[in-house]
Structures are given as structure tokens and as C-alpha cells.
Amino acid sequence: xxxxxxxxxxxxxxxxxxxxxxxxxxxxxxxxxxxxxxxxxxxxxxxxxxxxxxxxxxxxxxxxxxxxxxxxxxxxxxxxxxxxxxxxxxxxxxxxxxxxxxxxxxxxxxxxxxxxxxxxxxxxxxxxxxxxxxxxxxxxxxxxxxxxxxxxxxxxxxxxxxxxxxxxxxxxxxxxxxxxxxxxxxxxxxxxxxxxxxxxxxxxxxxxxxxxxxxxxxxxxxxxxxxxxxxxxxxxxxxxxxxxxxxxxxxxxxxxxxxxxxxxxxxxxxxxxxxxxxxxxxxxxxxxxxxxxxxxxxxxxxxxxxxxxxxxxxxxxxxxxxxxxxxxxxxxxxxxxxxxxxxxxxxxxxxxxxxxxxxxxxxxxxxxxxxxxxxxxxxxxxxxxxxxxxxxxxxxxxxxxxxxxxxxxxxxxxx
Amino acid sequence: xxxxxxxxxxxxxxxxxxxxxxxxxxxxxxxxxxxxxxxxxxxxxxxxxxxxxxxxxxxxxxxxxxxxxxxxxxxxxxxxxxxxxxxxxxxxxxxxxxxxxxxxxxxxxxxxxxxxxxxxxxxxxxxxxxxxxxxxxxxxxxxxxxxxxxxxxxxxxxxxxxxxxxxxxxxxxxxxxxxxxxxxxxxxxxxxxxxxxxxxxxxxxxxxxxxxxxxxxxxxxxxxxxxxxxxxxxxxxxxxxxxxxxxxxxxxxxxxxxxxxxxxxxxxxxxxxxxxxxxxxxxxxxxxxxxxxxxxxxxxxxxxxxxxxxxxxxxxxxxxxxxxxxxxxxxxxxxxxxxxxxxxxxxxxxxxxxxxxxxxxxxxxxxxxxxxxxxxxxxxxxxxxxxx
Numbered sequence: 122x123x124x125x126x127x128x129x130x131x132x133x134x135x136x137x138x139x140x141x142x143x144x145x146x147x148x149x150x151x152x153x154x155x156x157x158x159x160x161x162x163x164x165x166x167x168x169x170x171x172x173x174x175x176x177x178x179x180x181x182x183x184x185x186x187x188x189x190x191x192x193x194x195x196x197x198x199x200x201x202x203x204x205x206x207x208x209x210x211x212x213x214x215x216x217x218x219x220x221x222x223x224x225x226x227x228x229x230x231x232x233x234x235x236x237x238x239x240x241x242x243x244x245x246x247x248x249x250x251x252x253x254x255x256x257x258x259x260x261x262x263x264x265x266x267x268x269x270x271x272x273x274x275x276x277x278x279x280x281x282x283x284x285x286x287x288x289x290x291x292x293x294x295x296x297x298x299x300x301x302x303x304x305x306x307x308x309x310x311x312x313x314x315x316x317x318x319x320x321x322x323x324x325x326x327x328x329x330x331x332x333x334x335x336x337x338x339x340x341x342x343x344x345x346x347x348x349x350x351x352x353x354x355x356x357x358x359x360x361x362x363x364x365x366x367x368x369x370x371x372x373x374x375x376x377x378x379x380x381x382x383x384x385x386x387x388x389x390x391x392x393x394x395x396x397x398x399x400x401x402x403x404x405x406x407x408x409x410x411x412x413x414x415x416x417x418x419x420x421x422x423x424x425x426x427x428x429x430x431x432x433x434x435x436x437x438x439x440x441x442x443x444x445x446x447x448x449x450x451x452x453x454x455x456x457x458x459x460x461x462x463x464x465x466x467x468x469x470x471x472x473x474x475x476x477x478x479x480x481x482x483x484x485x486x487x488x489x490x491x492x493x494x495x496x497x498x499x500x501x502x503x504x505x506x507x508x509x510x511x512x513x514x515x516x517x518x519x520x521x522x523x524x525x526x527x528x529x530x531x532x533x534x535x536x
Numbered sequence: 537x538x539x540x541x542x543x544x545x546x547x548x549x550x551x552x553x554x555x556x557x558x559x560x561x562x563x564x565x566x567x568x569x570x571x572x573x574x575x576x577x578x579x580x581x582x583x584x585x586x587x588x589x590x591x592x593x594x595x596x597x598x599x600x601x602x603x604x605x606x607x608x609x610x611x612x613x614x615x616x617x618x619x620x621x622x623x624x625x626x627x628x629x630x631x632x633x634x635x636x637x638x639x640x641x642x643x644x645x646x647x648x649x650x651x652x653x654x655x656x657x658x659x660x661x662x663x664x665x666x667x668x669x670x671x672x673x674x675x676x677x678x679x680x681x682x683x684x685x686x687x688x689x690x691x692x693x694x695x696x697x698x699x700x701x702x703x704x705x706x707x708x709x710x711x712x713x714x715x716x717x718x719x720x721x722x723x724x725x726x727x728x729x730x731x732x733x734x735x736x737x738x739x740x741x742x743x744x745x746x747x748x749x750x751x752x753x754x755x756x757x758x759x760x761x762x763x764x765x766x767x768x769x770x771x772x773x774x775x776x777x778x779x780x781x782x783x784x785x786x787x788x789x790x791x792x793x794x795x796x797x798x799x800x801x802x803x804x805x806x807x808x809x810x811x812x813x814x815x816x817x818x819x820x821x822x823x824x825x826x827x828x829x830x831x832x833x834x835x836x837x838x839x840x841x842x843x844x845x846x847x848x849x850x851x852x853x854x855x856x857x858x859x860x861x862x863x864x865x866x867x868x869x870x871x872x873x874x875x876x877x878x879x880x881x882x883x884x885x886x887x888x889x890x891x892x893x894x895x896x897x898x899x900x901x902x903x904x905x906x907x908x909x910x911x912x913x914x915x916x917x918x919x920x921x922x923x924x
Contacts, residue, residue, distance in 0.1 A: 162592075170696075299597075360605065365564065
């Protein structure tokens with residue numbers, strides 16, 4: 122039936138007529154996808170006409186995107202009809218900073234990483250220090266018992282935190298998701314979280330419906346997330362329909378919390394005051410495993426594969442999606458000119474105490490792992506543990522007037 | 537399975553996929569919203585329109601996204617929806633007609649709009665007191681037929697619009713001879729000058745515009761053209777394909793309007809010669825991105841000193857009766873500075889360009905008289921006009 126339609130009818134006016142009478146998605150979809158509109162567009166606007174001007178750009182996408190790659194990918198879509206232009210829009214709209222190289226692209230769904238692999242793979246390689254998704258495999262290890270020396274000196278470490286993200290397989294990611302998909306993510310996750318017991322039992326607060334008092338409490342606890350203002354996120358469409366289906370869940374003890382539908386389907390956070398990284402990570406792993414089990418009972422699973430690990434919206438968070446860190450006071454070391462090099466060699470990064478893109482307040486800095494992909498969760502947390510212990514050693518040595526050494530750089534990947 | 541059926545390689549392309557979900561699951565939560573779209577879009581209407589697309593693939597969710605993301609203000613009623621192409625106003629008329637009617641004083645789907653760009657039909661307008669009227673300005677927008685609009689267009693389309701516009705504008709001569717300054721390659725000196733002249737437009741920051749996708753790829757294919765006399769300027773690819781502005785210091789609105797009409801006609805002729813007329817129809821007049829700018833798309837106004845009148849309790853009432861609106865001197869959504877207001881026509885659709893500018897000329901003249909009276913300590917109650 123669709124075939125006879127396309128032979129008999131053609132032309133733009135017909136497409137308008139059919140579209141306006143809502144004549145079945147199959148017929149109008151067929152017409153629009155067949156010879157007429159799509160082919161006409163391709164003829165009038167070859168990929169070269171649409172190729173973005175990236176000459177002033179400094180991000181991973183701009184470094185990797187050539188006219189050839191664009192030409193081969195522009196007219197492709199994922200099964201959810203997500204396109205390359207939608208993946209890269211955030212990188213086109215945000216040229217970047219000469220000192221900070223952002224990623225410049227996002228995934229709209231799990232399949233984006235496959236359909237557009239010609240662009241994603243070099244971007245991933247660039248961002249993740251040479252990890253080659255075509256040849257390498259990512260290890261997953263959530264066995265917290267393997268962590269050693271995970272208790273920090275609390276005269277220096279004020280608080281400890283581990284976060285990651287998880288995406289629900291079968292539903293599009295925040296840049297692309299429809300309202301119903303986003304609401305489905307909320308339903309699936311909130312139902313699962315309601316099954317947590319013991320020290321993990323807790324409650325959900327929907328962003329749109331929380332009371333002023335609840336909101337103030339969440340702000341005081343440093344749990345509340347806001348509508349994104351960063352153009353990196355808004356240009357990727359992640360703030361659409363705010364605050365519909367967004368919310369925060371946390372346990373009664375206030376040391377395990379889940380953000381729903383912010384930059385990823387879920388962000389899972391384990392945190393507490395003080396320096397007990399081992400306990401924080403143990404609760405993190407236990408909570409994650411239980412949530413995964415609870416969603417599997419209902420037939421859902423997390424997005425994961427062997428070459429990229431856990432699939433998240435931003436390629437920078439692939440692999441483990443894990444950022445393990447501390448708020449630490451290092452008054453002497455943070456002023457030492459060798460501080461940055463020490464951090465680099467330890468594969469750590471510093472941020473302000475407001476999180477990414479904030480400045481440090483006083484002497485307190487946020488120190489966390491740089492890497493996400495190519496090393497397991499256990500490896501990365503151990504790396505943070507060893508690195509922070511080293512930094513504390515340096516601080517103590519500087520207090521005593523002793524000299525410190527820059528450690529040799531940690532090798533990038535296992536042989 | 538890789539599908540090769542993208543039409544416009546961006547935007548809300550997965551509409552058919554969304555239809556797998558029930559209407560109630562997709563219908564936006566508009567319970568806290570105050571804009572024209574939220575008033576008109578019931579769940580039933582959403583269900584009726586959601587499987588439709590314009591030929592370029594613009595969908596209902598594309599139309600309304602800006603209104604969903606911006607719930608609005610209790611005092612200010614925004615439109616809450618945009619068009620992605622000329623056909624949006626047809627395909628989604630069940631939503632846009634009530635929005636248009638609500639926004640444009642009850643304009644019916646059967647009404648016809650009058651276009652009149654004969655500046656000679658304007659009466660007076662050359663004698664507004666320059667002690668009060670600091671500057672005069674008339675602007676409108678134009679969309680080029682055959683291309684999609686700023687919320688939806690691709691880089692390729694936007695660049696062709698720029699190319700065609702620049703060709704048309706650089707062929708103008710006489711009082712309209714001028715130069716184009718592309719945003720992405722202007723020098724610092726040029727930029728400073730354009731800011732000093734109050735010509736430069738910025739990347740939109742208003743979420744009303746950014747949520748509608750109008751700031752994509754900034755500053756690619758955006759630019760400003762102005763004549764050597766600095767009295768006629770054109771913005772390319774900001775909120776509309778073209779915004780055409782005629783302005784000068786002082787109160788000679790008649791001259792500003794003459795130049796506006798003459799310049800517009802010349803530009804239109806050149807576009808027509810290349811088979812790219814402006815989007816226009818008998819019912820909606822000139823087609824622009826925001827339904828609030830349909831009809832004439834014209835905002836004719838002055839910066840006028842009304843420190844006494846503006847504090848008079850009947851100021852708002854007077855403006856309403858004169859069919860005028862006030863803004864701050866920074867334009868829409870700004871506050872007034874030093875008693876100086878931007879006063880312009882409130883109407884766009886259902887009356888012609890001449891009629892709207894006439895209302896500004898007559899209204900501002902009256903308000904300046906009122907201001908003078910108030911300066912002398914006299915009452916103005918007898919001068920308050922009837923509703924136009």
C-alpha cells in the first residue's frame with residue numbers, strides 16, 4: 122500500500138496535504154523519507170554546505186571532525202532517529218577555551234556510539250589518553266574489599282565522595298529523550314530505589330513537587346541540583362522540559378544519593394564527612410549492585426558493553442563514569458609550584474569545592490581521579506587513595522620544612 | 537540497523553518514534569505555565585497534532601519546546617511557541633490560530649490582513665518635539681520564501697540566506713549604499729564602532745530564544761549590514777531571516793518611515809528577481825518566526841522623555857487606549873532610564889504598517905502635550921483619549 126502511494130503521489134504539496142491531515146505515520150513517514158523531501162534536500166544541501174565552521178574551536182570534536190567524516194555520517198540516524206548534527210551541536214555552539222579542552226559532543230542514545238563511531242572513536246581516544254575502543258576492552262570491578270589504605274588523615278581530608286552514572290538500556294539519553302522516556306526513567310529508578318533496605322533505605326523528592334522546606338533542607342545538605350545553566354549542557358538539549366521527571370533520592374542516613382534525569386539518567390553518589398574512602402566506596406558498590414539487581418527483577422538493565430564500559434551521555438564519562446575524590450586542606454602544597462606536576466603524574470585533578478568549573482575556597486581543594494576509561498573502579502579508587510596519601514605526606518613534609526619529590530608518572534594503560 | 541532517512545539533520549527528528557508512547561505520557565506538564573501556548577494546548581489537542589510534521593520535518597514538540605521550557609511570568613504573557621517554517625502555520629493551525637487570536641486581539645482564522653507600505657499615506661509625523669523625542673525607529677522582519685526559519689534551519693540554509701541577503705543589500709545605492717559586517721569576522725575596531733552606534737546584536741541569551749534553537753552555530757552566517765549614513769540597517773539571521781531597521785535621532789518619524797518603506801521595497805524587488813520573495817499571505821501578512829510578529833512585524837517607536845507622565849496613575853491606561861506599549865531604552869525586557877521610555881505600537885496583525893505608525897505618531901504627540909501640561913502643573917484628565 123505504501124508503495125502505490127509513493128508512485129502515485131509525489132511533490133511537496135502532497136506531502137503538506139498528507140502531513141496536515143495526519144494521514145498515518147507510515148504513509149507520510151514513507152513519503153517524507155523517500156524520494157521527495159529528503160532527496161531534494163540532499164541535492165540542494167550536500168554535506169559540504171552544512172559542514173560547521175570550526176576554525177576557532179578548541180574541543181575534541183572539532184579536532185576530530187573532518188569534512189569526509191561529516192559527509193559519511195550526516196545523513197545517518199540511530200534507530201531512535203538521532204543524528205550526527207544533534208550529537209555535535211553542543212561542540213559547535215561552544216568553541217571552547219584555549220586552556221580547557223572540552224569534549225564537544227554527546228550521545229543521544231546507546232546506538233550513537235556505534236552509528237557515529239567514525240567520529241566518537243577518535244574523540245574517545247583523544248579524551249581518554251589513547252584508549253582505542255576499536256581494539257581495547259574496558260575492565261569493570263566493583264569489589265570494594267580490594268581497596269587498601271583507604272582511611273585518610275582527617276586533619277587534612279574533610280570529606281570523601283564517589284560518584285558515577287548509570288543509563289537505563291532501551292531509553293534515550295538526556296539530550297534526546299522524549300518526555301515519556303524521561304518519565305519512564307524516573308519510574309523505573311524510583312521503583313527500584315524504593316526496594317533498598319537497611320542503611321540504604323530512603324526517599325525520593327521530585328524536583329517539581331518538593332516543598333520549600335524540603336528544598337531548603339536539600340540545599341543545606343548540599344544535595345540539591347539545579348537546572349543546568351552551563352551552555353555545554355543547555356546547547357545539548359539536556360535542560361528541556363525542566364523540571365519534569367527530575368528528582369533526588371537519598372537514604373535516611375544522608376550518605377547515599379541518586380540524581381535522576383540531570384545530565385545522565387542517574388548519577389549515583391556515596392559520600393560522608395571525614396576520610397574513610399574504603400567505607401564510602403564499599404557503600405557505593407553495595408548500593409550500585411542492589412539497584413542493578415532491583416531493576417533487573419523488572420526486566421531492565423544498565424547500558425554497558427565490553428569496549429566502552431558503562432554508557433553515559435558525555436564520552437568523558439565512559440568506562441567507569443567514576444569520579445572518586447576528597448575535599449582536602451593542603452595550604453602549603455597547594456601553593457607549591459610543583460603541585461600541578463605532582464597531580465598530573467598521580468593522574469589526579471583539582472577542582473574548586475563547588476565542583477567542576479569552580480575555584481577553590483581558602484586552602485581546600487577537591488582532588489579526584491582524571492581517568493574514567495581503561496581502568497576499573499577498584500583501580501581508579503586505589504589510585505586516588507594512593508595519590509591522596511602521597512599528597513598528605515608532601516604536606517606533612519612541607520610542614521616540617523622538608524623537601525618533597527615529584528613522583529614518577531603513572532603509566533597510562535596496562536600492557 | 538542504520539536508518540538513512542534524516543531530512544533535516546538536527547532538531548526534533550524522532551517524532552515517529554515518540555508515537556510509540558501514549559499521549560498522556562508525552563503531554564507536557566503545563567500546570568505552572570502562563571503563556572499563550574499553555575492556555576491553548578489541551579491534552580486532546582496535543583494528541584491530535586503530535587503525529588504531524590511540516591514537509592521539512594518540523595513537529596509539534598518543536599513548535600512548543602520554548603513554551604514548555606519557559607513557564608512564563610505571572611504578569612507577562614509570552615507566546616510560548618514558534619514556527620520552524622512557513623508551513624508550520626498551516627500544519628499546526630489548530631494550535632496557532634487560538635494563540636494568534638489570543639495574542640492579536642481576537643484575530644479570527646477568516647480575517648484578512650492589510651499591507652500598506654505607502655509612506656505618503658502617513659499624516660504628519662515630521663513634527664514630534666525633539667526636546668522630548670530623542671530618537672525615532674521603525675523595524676520589521678522578513679522571511680525568505682523557500683527556506684526554513686531560525687529555530688529549524690541548517691547551517692547550509694542559513695549560509696545561503698546570508699549570501700542572498702548580502703548580494704541584495706550590496707547592490708543598493710544612493711542613500712542606501714552600505715556595507716556588510718559578518719559577525720564572525722569583524723575586527724575589534726568595527727565591533728566597537730557598531731556597539732557605539734547601537735547597531736550590534738549579540739548572541740541571544742534569553743531562554744525564550746535559546747530554547748527554541750535560534751542561537752545554534754552562533755555566529756555562523758550572522759551579520760549586520762548598514763548604509764553609510766547609518767540610518768538604515770539590516771540584521772541577518774538573528775531571530776528572523778532579516779530584521780530591517782530605519783532610525784535616526786530626533787522626532788522625524790515621517791522621514792524614518794519613508795526610508796523604511798523605500799528601502800524595504802527595493803530589497804524585496806531584488807529578492808523577487810532571484811525567485812525568492814518574502815513569505816507573505818493574505819491572512820497572516822508577513823510570516824515571521826514568532827507569532828507575535830505576524831502581520832506587519834512592525835514595531836515603530838520613539839525614545840521619549842516622559843518623567844512626569846510616566847509616574848501619573850493613568851499612564852498605563854493611556855498607553856492601552858492609544859494601542860501603544862512601553863519598554864525600557866534597552867529594548868524588550870529592560871527598564872527605563874531617567875524617565876526616558878521606548879514607546880511603540882502594540883499591534884502587529886490586523887492593521888497596516890501605515891495605520892500602526894500613525895498610531896505611534898498621534899499617540900506620542902498627545903503624550904508629549906500631556907507631559908508639557910504636567911510640567912506646568914495642569915491636569916490632563918480632559919486629554920485622556922477614548923479607546924482606539
